[in-house]
Amino acid sequence: MxxxxxxxxxxxxxxxKLDKHYMKRIIFSGIICIICFGAKAQDPTFTQFYSNPVYxxxxxxxxxxxxxxxxxxxxxxxxxxxxxxxYSAAYDTYAxxxxxxxxxxxxxxxxxxxxIQTSMLGLVxxxxxxxxxxxxxxxxxxxAWFQKFLDWDKLTxxxxxxxxxxxxxxxxxxxxxxxxxxxFDVSMGAxxxxxxxxxxxxxxxxxxxxxxxxxxxxxxxxxxxxHLGADIPVGGRSKYSNTTSIMPNIxxxxxxxxxxxxxxxxxxxxxxxxxxxxxNRDAFILTFGLNTGKFRLGYSYDITVSKLGNGVxxxxxxISMGLNLRCRRKPRAFxxxxxxxx
Numbered sequence: 338m339x340x341x342x343x344x345x346x347x348x349x350x351x352x353x354k355l356d357k358h359y360m361k362r363i364i365f366s367g368i369i370c371i372i373c374f375g376a377k378a379q380d381p382t383f384t385q386f387y388s389n390p391v392y393x394x395x396x397x398x399x400x401x402x403x404x405x406x407x408x409x410x411x412x413x414x415x416x417x418x419x420x421x422x423x424y425s426a427a428y429d430t431y432a433x434x435x436x437x438x439x440x441x442x443x444x445x446x447x448x449x450x451x452x453i454q455t456s457m458l459g460l461v462x463x464x465x466x467x468x469x470x471x472x473x474x475x476x477x478x479x480x481a482w483f484q485k486f487l488d489w490d491k492l493t494x495x496x497x498x499x500x501x502x503x504x505x506x507x508x509x510x511x512x513x514x515x516x517x518x519x520x521f522d523v524s525m526g527a528x529x530x531x532x533x534x535x536x537x538x539x540x541x542x543x544x545x546x547x548x549x550x551x552x553x554x555x556x557x558x559x560x561x562x563x564h565l566g567a568d569i570p571v572g573g574r575s576k577y578s579n580t581t582s583i584m585p586n587i588x589x590x591x592x593x594x595x596x597x598x599x600x601x602x603x604x605x606x607x608x609x610x611x612x613x614x615x616x617n618r619d620a621f622i623l624t625f626g627l628n629t630g631k632f633r634l635g636y637s638y639d640i641t642v643s644k645l646g647n648g649v650x651x652x653x654x655x656i657s658m659g660l661n662l663r664c665r666r667k668p669r670a671f672x673x674x675x676x677x678x679x
Contacts, residue, residue: 379592380541380560381423381446381455383409384614384622384637386588386599387677388657391427391440391461394526394539394562396477398463399431399438402671404662409655413639416651419449429461431671437464442479452491453550456484457522472531473672479524487516487550513551520546522557530674536565558593568675581606584677603677610635610679619643620653626679633659635679
């Protein structure tokens with residue numbers, strides 16, 4: 338039994354004796370209420386950043402050269418009542434006639450068993466240019482349509498809580514607005530790279546659209562991303578051994594006062610990849626991947642190290658899959674960026 342003083346979002350201040358089941362529901366309800374009535378929302382995030390490169394930075398569209406299909410599934414905090422589930426899929430390729438890459442990107446995010454749902458469909462173009470014999474840059478932009486939905490009947494409020502038995506009453510709160518919002522969104526980014534090093538940056542939601550699903554206005558805050566990494570070969574490759582390389586990476590993101598710093602590295606041996614990341618004050622991440630050149634499969638697990646705790650949240654699971662398709666005509670002298678596959 339836990340004695341909890343609740344004062345969060347739409348839940349009133351009250352001392353409540355609750356078991357662990359209701360405790361998890363309170364935590365989730367508070368998070369959802371903050372999103373709906375208080376703070377600005379944050380974008381869905383993936384742990385396998387480079388398994389969905391176009392979502393990370395639109396400039397990476399077409400960076401593989403040949404057609405590529407990328408798919409991701411993320412289940413965040415599965416032990417909470419109402420976890421966060423995100424799906425994404427993307428197709429991108431290099432188009433010689435356009436001197437760059439093009440991509441179609443789709444995403445669907447569910448918060449709290451469908452209490453809040455977000456869908457996105459975007460088109461991306463990235464212009465590729467060789468500046469010197471060893472250094473190239475890519476400049477990309479994404480135009481997307483978002484659709485958000487709020488199911489008011491799944492929200493919980495302070496007047497629904499009994500001090501001993503938890504959520505048992507009907508709320509007197511009434512819906513505010515129609516619970517829907519569609520809007521147009523613009524993002525842009527740039528990437529520079531050489532044979533073994535790359536860096537980039539992106540700004541999402543440049544036009545700051547209104548995302549409010551209830552009465553009033555709520556401008557979607559811009560998200561700033563900076564990332565850099567390297568591919569460092571270790572030893573040589575012979576007839577009897579595979580190439581081994583170490584790929585250190587740093588990714589920084591900022592949105593509406595929330596900062597996220599991810600520091601990690603991958604070790605690649607032949608077709609196999611293993612990686613370890615640390616997200617500041619939030620999670621320690623382990624990643625495992627297989628990349629045959631034509632097919633890619635990855636799994637990662639986030640161990641929650643914040644005050645929420647891994648025992649309460651259940652961590653986060655993420656699965657990625659990719660297909661590298663054949664080119665009709667292999668682009669001549671195409672320069673491939675050496676960023677990770679996961």
